[in-house]
Amino acid sequence: MSDNFGEVINSRIWKEEAEPDNPFAAKTCRCYGYDVYGDLLPKVSSGQASYIEYLYLLFKGERPEPQVAKGLEILAVALANPGPRDLSVHGAMASAVAGAPAASVLTAALVVGAGSYSGGREVFLAMQNWVECGTDSAKWHALLATAPERDGGSIWPTNEHPPGFDPYGNSCATPVMQTLTQLATCLPTGNISWLAQNRSTLESASNLPLAMTGVTAAALSDFDFTPAAGEMLSLLLRLPGAAAHAMEQWERGFRQFPFFELDLQNDPGPVTTKESA
Amino acid sequence: MNRSDILKQTEGVLHTKFGACFPGKRAVMRGLDLHTEFKDATWMELYAFSITGMRLAPNQLRVLEGLLTISNYADMRLWNNRVATLAGSTRSYAGAGLCGALISSDTQIMGRQVDLAVADFLWRALRRVQTGEDLEAIIRQERARKKIIKGFGRPVATKEVDERLPVTIELLKRERVPMGPHFKLTFEIETLLEKITGRPLPMTYAAIITAVTLDMGFTPKQCYLFDFCVFLCGIFPCGLDGLERAEGASFALSCERLIYDGPDDRSW
Numbered sequence: 001m002s003d004n005f006g007e008v009i010n011s012r013i014w015k016e017e018a019e020p021d022n023p024f025a026a027k028t029c030r031c032y033g034y035d036v037y038g039d040l041l042p043k044v045s046s047g048q049a050s051y052i053e054y055l056y057l058l059f060k061g062e063r064p065e066p067q068v069a070k071g072l073e074i075l076a077v078a079l080a081n082p083g084p085r086d087l088s089v090h091g092a093m094a095s096a097v098a099g100a101p102a103a104s105v106l107t108a109a110l111v112v113g114a115g116s117y118s119g120g121r122e123v124f125l126a127m128q129n130w131v132e133c134g135t136d137s138a139k140w141h142a143l144l145a146t147a148p149e150r151d152g153g154s155i156w157p158t159n160e161h162p163p164g165f166d167p168y169g170n171s172c173a174t175p176v177m178q179t180l181t182q183l184a185t186c187l188p189t190g191n192i193s194w195l196a197q198n199r200s201t202l203e204s205a206s207n208l209p210l211a212m213t214g215v216t217a218a219a220l221s222d223f224d225f226t227p228a229a230g231e232m233l234s235l236l237l238r239l240p241g242a243a244a245h246a247m248e249q250w251e252r253g254f255r256q257f258p259f260f261e262l263d264l265q266n267d268p269g270p271v272t273t274k275e276s277a
Numbered sequence: 278m279n280r281s282d283i284l285k286q287t288e289g290v291l292h293t294k295f296g297a298c299f300p301g302k303r304a305v306m307r308g309l310d311l312h313t314e315f316k317d318a319t320w321m322e323l324y325a326f327s328i329t330g331m332r333l334a335p336n337q338l339r340v341l342e343g344l345l346t347i348s349n350y351a352d353m354r355l356w357n358n359r360v361a362t363l364a365g366s367t368r369s370y371a372g373a374g375l376c377g378a379l380i381s382s383d384t385q386i387m388g389r390q391v392d393l394a395v396a397d398f399l400w401r402a403l404r405r406v407q408t409g410e411d412l413e414a415i416i417r418q419e420r421a422r423k424k425i426i427k428g429f430g431r432p433v434a435t436k437e438v439d440e441r442l443p444v445t446i447e448l449l450k451r452e453r454v455p456m457g458p459h460f461k462l463t464f465e466i467e468t469l470l471e472k473i474t475g476r477p478l479p480m481t482y483a484a485i486i487t488a489v490t491l492d493m494g495f496t497p498k499q500c501y502l503f504d505f506c507v508f509l510c511g512i513f514p515c516g517l518d519g520l521e522r523a524e525g526a527s528f529a530l531s532c533e534r535l536i537y538d539g540p541d542d543r544s545w
Contacts, residue, residue: 012539018532033540043545103373153397170279261290264297266308
């Protein structure tokens with residue numbers, strides 16, 4: 001190609017020092033300056049560091065404050081398993097029950113869980129709303145009263161409901177409320193706390209109950225994640241349940257798994273060719 | 278009615294017009310029996326039908342097949358192809374490598390996102406021009422709204438004419454498929470963009486392939502779906518390449534080629 005491209009990988013996240021006998025094997029690996037294997041692992045062993053703190057470090061470049069780490073852990077537990085009726089988990093189970101390899105199963109969970117209905121895209125869009133509105137009630141009311149802009153040039157289908165709210169909910173589901181309460185208690189200032197105090201008002205404005213994606217978006221914005229980072233993290237955090245349910249259904253077998261009934265509305269019926277007639 | 282009743286109405290039975298299989302008997306797609314209606318059809322005819330519901334003429338199908346043939350670049354450095362090579366290198370399974378490469382083709386600088394964006398613009402622009410609006414004004418509005426018009430100016434070889442343009446024109450001539458209004462419009466846009474920006478921004482293959490398919494009656498979203506296979510045959514050899522080389526030996530990077538520019542060393 002005629003264009004110039006880089007010959008190295010540049011990173012502010014990861015630093016390696018090679019083993020003296022092998023330039024392709026790392027002797028030390030530092031994440032944002034911290035020695036992961038030489039310093040962080042012993043600290044995890046002694047309880048001075050945790051996986052959730054390391055996860056935060058990877059996304060944000062700094063260790064989290066204790067309350068932020070606790071909040072992220074609460075969110076991680078809340079998102080880890082949406083349950084087998086969730087569409088992304090259903091996708092993973094459908095993949096697994098037919099015998100697909102693990103990567104296919106998790107890919108199925110990711111692609112089904114990526115969209116603007118209960119998926120990563122919905123978290124992204126809801127986080128954009130937090131960036132735009134913050135804790136300004138007037139802005140939220142104006143935003144929720146505005147129909148989403150249609151962009152026919154985007155690969156994403158037009159959003160069909162306000163992101164962060166449940167289009168099929170009759171009231172805010174109990175697990176959503178419980179997650180919101182725990183996060184708001186852990187993080188008494190900021191978006192999630194404001195959401196807990198103003199949930200009813202926002203639900204009236206959107207005419208829909210708050211969804212788990214809305215709680216997720218508020219919490220991630222409190223952690224100062226960008227919408228893109230929040231989308232990534234929410235996709236990651238939902239995978240454990242998909243994996244577990246997929247393995248369970250594979251063990252139970254495809255005959256125990258729902259196949260559903262189809263009503264083909266334009267069925268031409270059996271067709272007989274002249275040759276076979 | 279509660280909102281949950283909407284889901285209740287769809288529980289149990291799925292109503293559809295897109296198709297079903299009747300194992301041991303027959304299969305139906307979009308209201309047609311697959312094994313009788315398509316027993317003499319080419320794969321391309323079924324491919325176009327599955328996306329659009331249209332039965333296209335044989336010369337149109339040969340053009341479509343040509344369009345899907347000439348963009349299969351077996352260059353493993355290309356970002357989507359690279360996924361297949363890396364999957365081969367790590368001895369993953371082929372389906373995962375192919376899938377990874379295909380879903381990595383929905384990118385902002387090439388592939389599917391560009392296809393849909395330019396298809397959507399061509400679709401809208403043509404209809405506005407047909408009602409008497411000035412094309413230059415339409416382009417200026419679009420640039421003000423979206424900064425760039427995707428489909429004009431490649432991320433590589435930015436100023437050069439796309440090598441697939443003359444091949445496509447020859448293909449249309451050979452199959453006697455006339456150049457339609459969307460394709461003609463791309464040439465006008467290309468000229469006006471150079472006038473507006475002061476630099477050449479030749480149409481990319483995304484503009485070419487979507488213009489031709491729009492002219493066959495595809496919608497922008499159908500163009501996007503049709504283009505799904507446009508890189509596929511380039512991906513296979515890239516995956517095989519990674520598999521044939523020693524395990525882990527594709528795109529090797531030594532530690533010294535990782536240049537760190539983050540915080541200084543520190544203790545947890």
